[in-house]
Amino acid sequence: MKTILLHVQDDERVDVRVENALAIARAADAHLDVMHITPADAEAVFESFGGIDVDGQGLQRLRDAEDALEARVRKLLENEDVSWDYFRRTGSVVGSLTAGAALADLIITGRLAHASGGRSSPTQMLGDLLHSTRTPLFIRGDEETRFDPLGPAMIAWDGSYEAANAVRDAAGLLRLASSVEVVRVIEDEEKADADRGLYPSTRLMEYLSRLDVHADYSTIDEEGGKVSQTLVSHARRIGAGLLVAGGYSHSRITERLFGGVTRSLLKACPIALVISH
Numbered sequence: 001m002k003t004i005l006l007h008v009q010d011d012e013r014v015d016v017r018v019e020n021a022l023a024i025a026r027a028a029d030a031h032l033d034v035m036h037i038t039p040a041d042a043e044a045v046f047e048s049f050g051g052i053d054v055d056g057q058g059l060q061r062l063r064d065a066e067d068a069l070e071a072r073v074r075k076l077l078e079n080e081d082v083s084w085d086y087f088r089r090t091g092s093v094v095g096s097l098t099a100g101a102a103l104a105d106l107i108i109t110g111r112l113a114h115a116s117g118g119r120s121s122p123t124q125m126l127g128d129l130l131h132s133t134r135t136p137l138f139i140r141g142d143e144e145t146r147f148d149p150l151g152p153a154m155i156a157w158d159g160s161y162e163a164a165n166a167v168r169d170a171a172g173l174l175r176l177a178s179s180v181e182v183v184r185v186i187e188d189e190e191k192a193d194a195d196r197g198l199y200p201s202t203r204l205m206e207y208l209s210r211l212d213v214h215a216d217y218s219t220i221d222e223e224g225g226k227v228s229q230t231l232v233s234h235a236r237r238i239g240a241g242l243l244v245a246g247g248y249s250h251s252r253i254t255e256r257l258f259g260g261v262t263r264s265l266l267k268a269c270p271i272a273l274v275i276s277h
Helices: 014-028 040-044 057-077 093-103 122-132 161-169 171-176 201-210 227-238 252-258 261-267
Strands: 003-008 031-039 084-091 106-109 137-139 153-156 180-186 215-221 242-246 272-276
Touching (some): 014 171, 031 040, 031 057, 106 122, 161 272, 180 227, 227 261
Parallel strands (some): 180 215, 242 272
């Protein structure tokens, strides 16, 4: 992991997101590409033709806020021992991040809506991004102030192609972790075959050992009919600060209609999440 794409926007958690990105970049000896994106639909509101900003003051306030954010982020970065670049883009947030991440190993983003508005909810934006990019997403924990890349990590395993992709994509962070536990949640219908799926746990453990990641494996029973809740509860019990999970192992339409692990974790997770599709 040598290039990290950090998505910054004007929200109350941007300082913590920058600090977390610096911690990961420092531990991995990686470069930060810092990107701020003004949503095209937010800027369109202020266009003189057909817009509401007749005197141009609204657009100027938007530009002033972008300048202030850039100055704030640059101040956080300038005295750190991490190499970085800062970019500003206007357009689709998902499209811009997907394009920027083509030559990045990790996207660091967040769950808060853009201050200047936009039609997509944060959960929808994250889902769209997860579906469109081949780069894993890192989302800081809702209850965390700082992420420690050298702390314990947990892998949510279900034997799926998506989970296997997530493990491979998170290899750089897993190597940094002080300990790694692979956890499989056993649902009622799986009790007769707890290791079903495309990839049995033995293959995963062999793969991790070749990465010099010496992990423990355990199975736990589902709690209250919620796999995501079960995973989070177990992560807290073992003190894990990072959860690695595959996204959309079921169809995305099914997840939207009936809920699902991916949607639940994208909406809220108290610890840091690395997720990929």
